[in-house]
Amino acid sequence: MTIQNYINGQFQDPLENNWIDNYSPANGEIYGKIPSSTTTDVDAAYTAAKQAFPSWSKTTLETRSRILIKISELLEAHIQRFAAAESKDNGKPISLAKAVDIPRAASNFRFFGNAITQFASESHESVGQGAVNYTLRQPIGVVGCISPWNLPLYLFTWKIAPAIAAGNCVVAKPSEVTPMTAYLLGEICNEAGLPKGVLNIVHGLGTSTGQAIVEHKDIKAISFTGGTETGAHIARVAAPMFKKLSLELGGKNPNIIFADCDYNDMLNTTVRSSFANQGQICLCGSRIFVEASIYEQFKKDFVAKVSALKVGHPSEESTNIGALVSKSHLEKVMGYIAIAKEENGTILCGGNKVTVKGYENGYYLEPTVIEVTTDDCRVNQEEIFGPVVTIMPFTTEEEVLEMANKVKYGLSATLWTNNLKRTMQLSNQLQAGIVWVNTWMMRDLRTPFGGVKASGVGREGGFEALRFFTEAKNVCIKY
Numbered sequence: 483m484t485i486q487n488y489i490n491g492q493f494q495d496p497l498e499n500n501w502i503d504n505y506s507p508a509n510g511e512i513y514g515k516i517p518s519s520t521t522t523d524v525d526a527a528y529t530a531a532k533q534a535f536p537s538w539s540k541t542t543l544e545t546r547s548r549i550l551i552k553i554s555e556l557l558e559a560h561i562q563r564f565a566a567a568e569s570k571d572n573g574k575p576i577s578l579a580k581a582v583d584i585p586r587a588a589s590n591f592r593f594f595g596n597a598i599t600q601f602a603s604e605s606h607e608s609v610g611q612g613a614v615n616y617t618l619r620q621p622i623g624v625v626g627c628i629s630p631w632n633l634p635l636y637l638f639t640w641k642i643a644p645a646i647a648a649g650n651c652v653v654a655k656p657s658e659v660t661p662m663t664a665y666l667l668g669e670i671c672n673e674a675g676l677p678k679g680v681l682n683i684v685h686g687l688g689t690s691t692g693q694a695i696v697e698h699k700d701i702k703a704i705s706f707t708g709g710t711e712t713g714a715h716i717a718r719v720a721a722p723m724f725k726k727l728s729l730e731l732g733g734k735n736p737n738i739i740f741a742d743c744d745y746n747d748m749l750n751t752t753v754r755s756s757f758a759n760q761g762q763i764c765l766c767g768s769r770i771f772v773e774a775s776i777y778e779q780f781k782k783d784f785v786a787k788v789s790a791l792k793v794g795h796p797s798e799e800s801t802n803i804g805a806l807v808s809k810s811h812l813e814k815v816m817g818y819i820a821i822a823k824e825e826n827g828t829i830l831c832g833g834n835k836v837t838v839k840g841y842e843n844g845y846y847l848e849p850t851v852i853e854v855t856t857d858d859c860r861v862n863q864e865e866i867f868g869p870v871v872t873i874m875p876f877t878t879e880e881e882v883l884e885m886a887n888k889v890k891y892g893l894s895a896t897l898w899t900n901n902l903k904r905t906m907q908l909s910n911q912l913q914a915g916i917v918w919v920n921t922w923m924m925r926d927l928r929t930p931f932g933g934v935k936a937s938g939v940g941r942e943g944g945f946e947a948l949r950f951f952t953e954a955k956n957v958c959i960k961y
């Protein structure tokens with residue numbers, strides 16, 4: 483399967499004819515190739531976007547909205563094809579791609595197709611001065627969207643949909659590890675009638691293709707989701723060029739469980755919040771803190787449930803845990819299991835590679851639970867981003883709050899309790915962009931989404947995203 487760039491509504495080979503192999507995580511085999519695009523391709527994408535901008539930015543909101551909603555409907559109509567492609571490219575269970583990834587990608591277009599028709603700007607009457615101010619929210623121009631491999635189409639469209647809804651034209655790059663559904667999206671955009679050049683998709687490595695987007699002098703904003711180190715690098719390049727930047731980065735999220743919670747609900751959700759998508763969701767709660775009075779019970783029940791999860795080929799409907807995304811990522815995650823042992827962590831279950839019959843070279847790993855005695859260890863401080871969680875007991879609110887906040891990250895936190903006062907106090911004090919109480923990853927697309935500290939700057943979601951993708955201009959009229 484050969485993937486091509488999507489530029490000016492057309493599919494084309496990389497101009498310098500360089501390619502990268504595309505691997506299937508389920509069997510470790512190369513199953514296609516993708517462009518290794520250079521600045522020449524990014525320039526071509528930019529030129530197409532620039533040419534499309536005058537017309538697209540003046541297209542009525544009703545027309546933009548109709549096109550976005552059409553894209554959403556077409557994604558829903560092709561859910562089987564997209565889910566199968568996502569599962570094959572990423573290693574995630576097909577059931578997850580069908581239930582979460584593709585429906586959410588469709589929702590992103592539908593949501594922003596509707597949101598743009600409700601997006602209003604402010605006006606201020608300067609009473610006593612005989613003047614009125616009003617704010618224009620104008621599209622920025624050509625913007626860059628760069629996304630990671632863990633939720634490929636879901637996160638790619640989470641950026642593209644608000645960018646084009648707001649009237650920008652886009653040069654976008656999906657992860658080189660999972661390019662397939664981004665490639666298929668181009669066809670859908672053409673079918674939905676998106677004018678050529680409004681969205682351009684270039685494939686390739688971060689250090690060359692991604693870097694060319696970030697460095698491009700006329701791409702005026704970068705919306706990036708990925709690792710913290712990459713985000714820091716992008717900020718170093720883009721800041722002196724005065725680009726608008728939105729950075730959604732890594733996490734090391736606490737999952738705090740109090741004895742007064744609804745135990746069964748907590749237990750089932752905690753299995754999901756630990757291991758959904760092989761633990762490769764930036765929002766997974768990888769540090770589990772449990773109130774001492776229920777710790778032993780939790781440990782027993784949690785390990786039993788985790789041990790029962792089925793690791794298997796992603797295309798099998800019964801699979802709970804598919805393959806990790808790549809060989810190098812599998813090695814990184816296994817490296818952390820070795821570190822945990824050196825740090826005197828106790829492996830309560832998992833810890834080993836899994837050989838799935840017929841797919842011996844796939845990147846499978848048992849879901850792993852590690853008991854730690856201190857939060858001051860590498861497995862509790864560094865982002866592992868795999869099917870590995872730690873558990874440890876706590877006794878007081880103060881103690882657990884201190885541990886929860888004592889990491890460099892601050893993306894999300896989950897709290898399990900029925901005590902209202904505690905809920906309010908801890909939610910106030912947790913250093914995170916998102917706090918879930920008695921639930922996990924429940925998403926309302928109108929809410930601000932993003933992290934604090936090393937988890938990023940800026941917020942996506944709802945009108946926050948539309949504000950990011952527009953420039954505010956105040957007009958003051960004296961009468």
Ligand code: NAD
Nearest residue numbers: 629630631656657688692693708709712730731732733764
């Ligand atoms: P990554 O940083 O390696 O890559 C992300 C994207 O950036 C890819 O498309 C990559 O090609 C590109 N890139 C790499 N170097 C670049 C450069 N120099 N210039 C421009 N682009 C460059 O991250 P990843 O391994 O793909 O994804 C995993 C990371 O993403 C984890 O840290 C995870 O926590 C984070 N993540 C965060 C969120 C969030 O919303 N905060 C969501 C999902 C994933």
